[in-house]
Amino acid sequence: MTTLADAGLIDIHTHYRPVGWQVPGGERPRPVAGFAKEKLENLPGLAQESIDGGVGLRALSAPVEQLFGLDGPVETAAVNTVNEYLADAVRERPEVFLGLATVDAFSGEAGAEQTRYAIEELGLHGIVLDSSRDDRFLSSPEAFPTLELAARLGVPVFVHPVAAPQAEALVKAAGRPGNSIGRGLQNGASFLSALHADLPTRLPDLHLVFTALGSGALYFVTEELAAYRQRSADGAPANIYFDTTRLNPWLIRYYADVIGVERIIVGSDWPGRPISAELVRDALDTAGFDPAAQERIRVGNARRLFELRAAKNAEAA
Numbered sequence: 001m002t003t004l005a006d007a008g009l010i011d012i013h014t015h016y017r018p019v020g021w022q023v024p025g026g027e028r029p030r031p032v033a034g035f036a037k038e039k040l041e042n043l044p045g046l047a048q049e050s051i052d053g054g055v056g057l058r059a060l061s062a063p064v065e066q067l068f069g070l071d072g073p074v075e076t077a078a079v080n081t082v083n084e085y086l087a088d089a090v091r092e093r094p095e096v097f098l099g100l101a102t103v104d105a106f107s108g109e110a111g112a113e114q115t116r117y118a119i120e121e122l123g124l125h126g127i128v129l130d131s132s133r134d135d136r137f138l139s140s141p142e143a144f145p146t147l148e149l150a151a152r153l154g155v156p157v158f159v160h161p162v163a164a165p166q167a168e169a170l171v172k173a174a175g176r177p178g179n180s181i182g183r184g185l186q187n188g189a190s191f192l193s194a195l196h197a198d199l200p201t202r203l204p205d206l207h208l209v210f211t212a213l214g215s216g217a218l219y220f221v222t223e224e225l226a227a228y229r230q231r232s233a234d235g236a237p238a239n240i241y242f243d244t245t246r247l248n249p250w251l252i253r254y255y256a257d258v259i260g261v262e263r264i265i266v267g268s269d270w271p272g273r274p275i276s277a278e279l280v281r282d283a284l285d286t287a288g289f290d291p292a293a294q295e296r297i298r299v300g301n302a303r304r305l306f307e308l309r310a311a312k313n314a315e316a317a
Contacts, residue, residue, distance in 0.1 A: 002095045007056030009277050010098075010302035012158060012209060013243050013267030014058040015066070017041055018085040023068060024078050039271050043089055046270070047096040054277030056299070058270070059306075060086060061100040061128035063160040070163060071134050074104040079114045087122040098125045098306060100158050105129035105146040106136045112145035119153050125306050126156040131183075131190035131214070133162070138190050138208075139197035147199065151206035154312035156305040158209045161187040180213060187214030191240070195221055200228060200238040205312075207305055209265055212245035218258050225259060236262070241301065243267025247279055249287035252297070261293045265302050 004010075017040040039045075043060075050058055062082060068074045083101045090099040101118030105111045111129075118124045127150055129143075136142055138159070150157050164170065164182030171178045191210045199206060218225075228238045237260045244252055244266050255264045268275035284294045 002056045004057070004303050004306055007299055007303070009054060009056050009280060009298050010266060010306075011050075011055050011058045011268050011270070011275055012100075012156075012265050012302055012305075013211065013245060014046070014060055014270040015040060016043060016046070016060045016062055016086075016089070017067070018062070018082060021067065021082075024075060043093070043097070047093050050096050053275065055275060057098055058096060059098040059100050059125065059158070059302075060089065061158060061160065062086070062102050063128050063162070064102060064104050064130050064133065065160075065162045067102065068104075074107065076104075076107075076110050076114055079104060080117055083114070083118045083122055083124060087118075087124055090124070100124065100126045100128040100156075103127045103129050103146060104133070105138075105143045106133040106140060108142045109145050111143070112149045115146050115149050115153070119155055119309075125309075126150075126158060128158040128160055130162045131159055131186040137193035138199065139193035147203060147206055151203040154205065154309040156207045156209055156308070159187065159190055159211075159214075161211055161213050184211075184213035184216060187211055188217030190214070191217045192220065194240070195224060200240065204239070205308075207239040207241065207308065209241040209243060209267075209305075211243050211267060211269070212248070212251060215242055215251060215255070218242075218254075222258050229260075238263075241265045241305075244280075244283070244297070245269045245273060247273075247275070247283040249283045252283065252289075253287040256287075256289070256293070261289070261296050262301060264297045265305070266298060 017037055019041045064074055067082060079102055086099045090097045101124040103111050103114045115127055161183035164185050167179055167182045170182045187210055191214050194208060225238060229235060241263045242255055266280060280298055284297060
């Protein structure tokens with residue numbers, strides 16, 4: 001059985017959908033990277049694919065946008081139902097899956113309650129939230145209760161891209177990559193909003209993971225992130241991470257220079273991107289990382305994130 005302690009590769013960015021899922025109210029569920037729902041629902045198949053590819057553990061997530069649409073209120077009861085399904089799936093295959101609970105972080109105290117239920121009662125390992133919803137980003141007061149609780153509980157927060165308001169125009173102008181760049185805009189803006197709200201200082205135990213789509217925002221804050229590291233008592237970077245979607249060696253190398261090797265997490269965006277131990281090794285070799293840095297990126301950083309809760313509980317005891 002693969003555990004956090006002996007996993008050789010952890011993928012933080014893997015999607016799923018509950019079997020037979022229908023949006024409350026009868027709307028059609030949003031597609032995920034153009035893949036059929038049968039693939040997203042086939043967790044036994046994903047488990048075998050992971051084993052065959054040498055992926056030790058995969059953190060499953062189903063962001064609010066992909067289950068409930070782009071905007072509007074989301075019922076906590078429906079969110080809890082999704083997370084109950086996820087908890088059952090993880091309990092059935094703990095040797096392959098971790099669970100990131102679906103949370104509507106922009107619903108104020110309701111988002112915090114969704115988080116509490118998913119972590120404390122269902123035993124999930126972290127949360128996934130949308131980059132933005134109803135024109136709100138991580139800097140919004142509505143998001144703070146969820147982020148504050150995640151920091152207190154010691155669980156990672158995966159901030160997933162959502163479609164940009166002008167997505168249709170972007171696709172018309174640039175084809176399918178136009179949609180991706182729009183989603184990157186929302187993810188990057190969410191990252192910048194977290195810095196604008198000074199969340200790394202206000203919530204030092206909050207660990208935020210963004211995606212490669214949002215990495216363009218790093219251009220604007222390289223000096224700010226360097227200054228934060230210099231101010232920190234132990235010289236550690238801010239608790240902000242980026243994943244490796246697309247496994248671009250040169251982007252991963254850039255991450256190392258800007259946010260540090262300690263803040264890079266493997267994320268595939270499955271089913272949109274294939275991943276295997278071999279593909280990850282080849283990318284990190286091409287980027288020029290030594291064995292110690294490769295181990296951190298492949299598994300060490302993610303392991304530390306998913307062990308935060310246990311460490312907090314042990315400290316409290």
